[in-house]
Structure formats: structure tokens, C-alpha cells
Amino acid sequence: SRIKVGLVFGGRSGEHEVSIISAQAIAKGLTTPANPDRYELIPFYIDKNGAWLGAEIAASILKTGQPHPPSETPPPNFWNFPPQASEVDVWFPILHGPNGEDGTVQGLFKLVQKPWVGSGVAASAVGMDKILMKAVFAAAGLEQVAYLPVNRSQIWSDPCVYSHLCDHIESTLGYPCFVKPANLGSSVGIAKVKTRDQLTTALDNAASYDTRIIVEAGVVAREVECAVLGNDRPQASVIGEITYTSEFYDYETKYTDGRANLIIPADLPTEVIEKIQAMSITAFNAIGAAGLARLDFFYVEKTGEILINEVNTLPGFTALSMYPQLWEKTGLAFPDLVHQLVQLALERGAV
Ligand code: ATP
Ligand code: MG
Ligand code: MG
Ligand code: MG
Incomplete structure (x- = not known):
């Protein structure tokens, strides 16, 4: 009988929209005639507030590509997931960024002892x-490039500490440098800075995304x-x-x-x-x-x-994304790639 793949997409992250497009491509790849009768898809959609929505709504979002209006209630407790979750044989999270690419959702799959596509908790978080x-x-x-780790507390601090931090960045990295929230993707919150003014603006902005920030020498x-x-x-x-x-x-x-x-x-x-x-x-x-x-x-x-x-x-996985295209040009077509990913997950087990 067909393997039931729980495809999880959307997510509480700035990369929500990209995730929907990635999921559309993967859903198609798993169920195309190139993978005949191998997989039964059970889609799950996580809205922008973190609520999990079951197969029916998820399937319609896969069809339309449009995000669902976020729920107003807080995300459900973990015993409150859509009932179809208990039928899943293997999970395929295609969530980019925080709350999906960072080990959080992987920890959930590990707890329920079901295999999933991609890295485990520690590798995802690192x-x-x-x-x-x-x-x-x-x-x-x-x-790699020279860099300095920064803690938000150094930015949200008295002007003297903040100014000392900026002096230190200027003397060790110089301009241009790149300011990034430590835990994000799709370049969200990243700035290329060339002056002290731009540096403080970028640090203030990055601090609104994350408690940890990294500043890198521009190359x-x-x-x-x-x-x-x-x-x-x-x-x-x-x-x-x-x-x-x-x-x-x-x-x-x-x-x-x-x-x-x-x-x-x-x-x-x-x-x-x-x-x-x-x-x-x-x-x-x-x-x-x-x-x-x-x-x-x-x-x-x-x-x-x-x-x-x-x-x-968990790189971008739309049909036009770099990851699947690199494999296509290496000789592995999209349907074979997603098939291999599910097989690798099953081979590894829930660890
Ligand atoms: P992704 O969408 O790939 O997850 P990300 O948000 O994790 O991206 P990075 O890949 O770290 O962000 O940086 C985004 C872009 O910013 C790079 O592709 C590059 O164009 C530029 N960039 C980042 N760091 C540097 C640097 N140190 N020197 C020069 N350019 C940089
Ligand atoms: Mg990245
Ligand atoms: Mg990324
Ligand atoms: Mg990148």
C-alpha cells in the first residue's frame, strides 16, 4: 500500500509564502506518474500564527497557492493537532526559517517517533x-569571512556600551559589513552597511528579529x-x-x-x-x-x-529553486529527488 507522507508547509516565519510554493512543487513531485502509486499525500498547513490546519484546508491552499488568514486564537497545544496526523508514516516538513528549519518541528516528529525528511534537531538548530x-x-x-557575534542586550543597552560595540565592529571588520539576525533566511533582516548611521539602523532592525545577531566583513x-x-x-x-x-x-x-x-x-x-x-x-x-x-x-x-x-x-524547493535545479543538472529529476528524500528519511528512522 502507498506510504502516507505528511507534507507540512506554511509556518510561523517570514518565509511562509515561499514554503507554500515549495510544498506545491513537492506535492506534485510525489504524486506524478513518475512515482506511480508510491505515496499518498496528507497535507498540513501551519498558519502565520502557528496553528495547524488539517488536510482539507491544506489541500485547498496547495491548489490556490494563497495563504490562509491567520487564526486569532493562539496555536493549539500539541495534543490538538489535526486528527490525520496519526495516520502519517513519514513527515516531509518543507518549512523555511524559524519554527521549521531550526529543529523545533523536527523535535515534535522525534517525540512522536515518526521519521521525517531532512536533518535532526541539533543539525537543524546549528x-x-x-x-x-x-x-x-x-x-x-x-x-569563512571575519565576523563578530552580537547579543541584543548590547544593542538594547546604555549608549556607552552600544557605542563601544560599534567602535569595535568598525575597527575589526570595517565597512562594508553585513548585519544579520542570527536565525533567519531569505535575507530577511539583513543589511549591507557602509556608515556608522547605517550600522546602528541595521543593528536596531536586526535586534527586532532575534536576540542573537551576527556582523560579518563584506567580501x-x-x-x-x-x-x-x-x-x-x-x-x-x-x-x-x-x-x-x-x-x-x-x-x-x-x-x-x-x-x-x-x-x-x-x-x-x-x-x-x-x-x-x-x-x-x-x-x-x-x-x-x-x-x-x-x-x-x-x-x-x-x-x-x-x-x-x-x-x-531546508532550502527553497520550488521547481525553479537552486536546490532541485542543481540535482536536475546533476542527473536527478525532481520526482526522483523527492522520492530519494522520503527513502532517506525512512532509512534513517525517527532520530
Ligand atoms: P538564504 O535565503 O540563502 O537562507 P540568508 O537569509 O540565510 O539567505 P545569507 O545567505 O547569509 O542570508 O546572506 C544573504 C545574501 O547577502 C548573500 O547571498 C550575499 O548576497 C549577501 N551577503 C551575506 N553575507 C555577506 C558577506 N559577508 N559579504 C558579502 N555579501 C554577503
Ligand atoms: Mg540561510
Ligand atoms: Mg534559508
Ligand atoms: Mg544564503
Whole structure:
């Protein structure tokens, strides 16, 4: 009989809309004739307030692509999930950002002892928190930009402490630098800053998103990405490059049609490709990822340096997203990719 896949999408995160589009693509991929009678889909939608809505509403959102108006009541207690949840054999969370990519939902699946697609609790949490992530990457010997971790309390503090923090950022990182909430995605809350004024504005803004903030030295480089698939023997895809004309790869550039170009495979020397693939596997293993991850890099052409930027343990998964396209160009079509992901989840079990 068909395996029942609980596809969870939406979520209490700034990446809610992207998640809906990712889920539409995955739903189609799991049930296309290329996966004949393999999977029965049970969709679950998490609204913007965190309430779980059952298969009927979720299916209609998959059809229309429109978010459901958020519930006014607080999210349900965990004994209050839609009844169809008890039928699920394997979960497929396609939630981007906080409350989904960060280990929270993975912990729920682990508690109910059902396997799920993607990384476990610790790897998801480390992958989402850019401060923890960078510490783990450094321990694995991966090169990255200079950075400073900042705590919100240093920003929401007396002017003297705040000013000292800004002096320290200016003297150690200089301008331009990037201010980021530690736990987010899709460039939400990120600013490229060139002056002290912009720095304080960016820090104040980032502090409204997260208690932890990271400031990084800005680098001038080509942006390249690699997709990894697997559990104990992870494989790296071909490399993709992103080009754009905006100041950086910000939210608008990511999600406005025609603003960014994905070049797959990227035009790079063989040794650079091989190094990025090797670094991707090292990074995947370093955080203890499972199933899938997309690794983002800076390639400084002038010096030949390859710096790891970050990992995304639940990367964008629309038909046009980098992750599935990288596998497509590596020789794994979308329906085969989602099939493999579910099989990897079943193989790993609820750990
Ligand atoms: P994603 O949607 O990939 O999860 P994110 O929100 O986690 O994104 P980053 O990938 O860390 O954010 O940064 C977003 C973009 O900002 C990068 O793709 C790049 O264009 C720019 N950027 C970030 N950090 C730096 C840096 N240190 N130097 C130069 N550009 C940077
Ligand atoms: Mg990210
Ligand atoms: Mg992300
Ligand atoms: Mg990124």
C-alpha cells in the first residue's frame, strides 16, 4: 500500500509564502506518474500564527497557492493537532526559517517517533543559527569571512556600551559589513552597511528579529551554491552561480521574477568545483546534517579563495529553486529527488 507522507508547509516565519510554493512543487513531485502509486499525500498547513490546519484546508491552499488568514486564537497545544496526523508514516516538513528549519518541528516528529525528511534537531538548530554554524565550520577547518557575534542586550543597552560595540565592529571588520539576525533566511533582516548611521539602523532592525545577531566583513566575490543529498554517504551536486545587479542577494532580488540569474552549472575551473564540493560535504558532516542541505559560498576570483557563507538545511524547493535545479543538472529529476528524500528519511528512522 502507498506510504502516507505528511507534507507540512506554511509556518510561523517570514518565509511562509515561499514554503507554500515549495510544498506545491513537492506535492506534485510525489504524486506524478513518475512515482506511480508510491505515496499518498496528507497535507498540513501551519498558519502565520502557528496553528495547524488539517488536510482539507491544506489541500485547498496547495491548489490556490494563497495563504490562509491567520487564526486569532493562539496555536493549539500539541495534543490538538489535526486528527490525520496519526495516520502519517513519514513527515516531509518543507518549512523555511524559524519554527521549521531550526529543529523545533523536527523535535515534535522525534517525540512522536515518526521519521521525517531532512536533518535532526541539533543539525537543524546549528544550521539555522549563524553564530553556532560558524563556530562549527571553524572547528571543521572551513574558511569563512571575519565576523563578530552580537547579543541584543548590547544593542538594547546604555549608549556607552552600544557605542563601544560599534567602535569595535568598525575597527575589526570595517565597512562594508553585513548585519544579520542570527536565525533567519531569505535575507530577511539583513543589511549591507557602509556608515556608522547605517550600522546602528541595521543593528536596531536586526535586534527586532532575534536576540542573537551576527556582523560579518563584506567580501567582493562570486556567489556559488552546492546541493548535498544523502545520510551517511552524502553526495554533492554540480555547482550553481547566482548573478544579480542589486547591492546584494536581498529578499526582493530572491523573489522578484527576473532579478536574479541562476547559472547551472557555474563556469568555474575544475579544481574550484572539486574544492567547493569537498567543502560542502565537510560542512554537511560538520553540523551532522541528514537528507539534504544547500551550502552557500563566496568565490573570490582574484585570490582563488573559497569561503563558506552558510548552510540551509531546508532550502527553497520550488521547481525553479537552486536546490532541485542543481540535482536536475546533476542527473536527478525532481520526482526522483523527492522520492530519494522520503527513502532517506525512512532509512534513517525517527532520530
Ligand atoms: P538564504 O535565503 O540563502 O537562507 P540568508 O537569509 O540565510 O539567505 P545569507 O545567505 O547569509 O542570508 O546572506 C544573504 C545574501 O547577502 C548573500 O547571498 C550575499 O548576497 C549577501 N551577503 C551575506 N553575507 C555577506 C558577506 N559577508 N559579504 C558579502 N555579501 C554577503
Ligand atoms: Mg540561510
Ligand atoms: Mg534559508
Ligand atoms: Mg544564503
